[in-house]
Every structure is written in structure tokens, then in C-alpha cells.
Amino acid sequence: MNDVSIRTALPADVPAITAIYNHYVRTSTATFDTEEKSVEDRVEWLTQHVGAYPALVAERDGGVVAWGTLSAWARRRAYRHTAEISVYVAPDATARGVGPVLANALIARAREVGHHAVVSQIVHENEASLKMASRLGFEHAGTLREVGRKFDRWLDLVLMELVLDADSGQTSPAEKPRGARVERGSEWGTGS
Secondary structure, eight states, X not given: OTTOEEEEOOGGGHHHHHHHHHHHHHHOSSSOOOSOOOHHHHHHHHHTSOTTSOEEEEEETXXXXXXXXXXXXXSSXXXXXXXXXEEEEOGGGTTSSHXXXXXXXXXXXXXXXXXXXXXXXXXXXXXXXXXXXXXXXXEEEEEEEEEEEXXXXXXXXXXXXXXXXXXXXXXXXXXXXXXXXXXXXXXXXXXX
């Protein structure tokens, strides 16, 4: 995807990020959120996605066509070497390879900051995202049955995991500062 560039999300990107996310809140099980987010909410959300847990955007022709994040997997200290990945692509930009490019950039960032594992939560019926995760090296780690309810249906959640390398868990991301370089590399995940 030579026509797509990946960069750190900026406050000016928040309206586009919000519009893309709210599309999936309204129309899809790609997120288990059932209420749309406001721009103000997403401004606050963006302030939490820095350092070891960045928000990145994919840009084409000066416009944001996708966004993705690394987020803390859980709050307890022992989880500090694990990040959750989420990728959301604008509806008019799906099936054009943007999702894997953005996911690869997030995985590269996870390695740079010292994460040991990256996990993704994908609804069982999202075959495109499950295939993309598998192609990126994620492995099926388990299925949680009927843990979400949206559109009057019970939904299963598939846990996918990518272990980055055996050495990256020696130091926590907060203790191991790295450069802010972003490498170039569908909606994906229920996290945000």
C-alpha cells in the first residue's frame, strides 16, 4: 500500500477516528460498544494512548482512512508486557489492504517499546479479521462463549495472541524508552 502512510494520531484526527468507530458501534459486532462515542470522549481517550500504548492512523490523500491502538491488556502489574491491539477501517476503505498495514505498524511499535505479547479480541463471526490476524501470525488462544450481547444476539469472543519474542519481557514498556518511529506496514477487535 504505497499510497497509505501510517503516523501517530493527532487531536485533529479525532473527528475522523470518532466517525469510523461510531460506524461500527451502529452497524457491526466488531465492537461490543452499544453507544456511540462523542468527539469530546475520544479527545480524552486519545490522551491515554501515548508511549507504550499509541494510537496510529492510516492516511490516504490527506484523509484518515483507518485507526488503531495498542492498549493495556489489564491493570494488574503482571500484565504490563502484554498489549491489546485494535484496528478499525473506514467503511469505504475496507478490503484494500489498509488493515494489515496498520496492524503491522502497531506490531512493530509493540516490539519497539518492549511488549512481549499482543492479544486481540475478535467476535467469532468476523471472519475477515480472524483471517487477517492469522496471516499476521496470531494464534487462537481460546473462545469465550456468549460473553457479549448486541443486536439481540449472544456473541462469542475469540482470543488471538501473538508472542513477539522470548527476550522482550525483561523490562516493562514504561522502563524501556524507545524512539517514536512508526514503520509502514478492516475493522479488527472489540477493544478501543
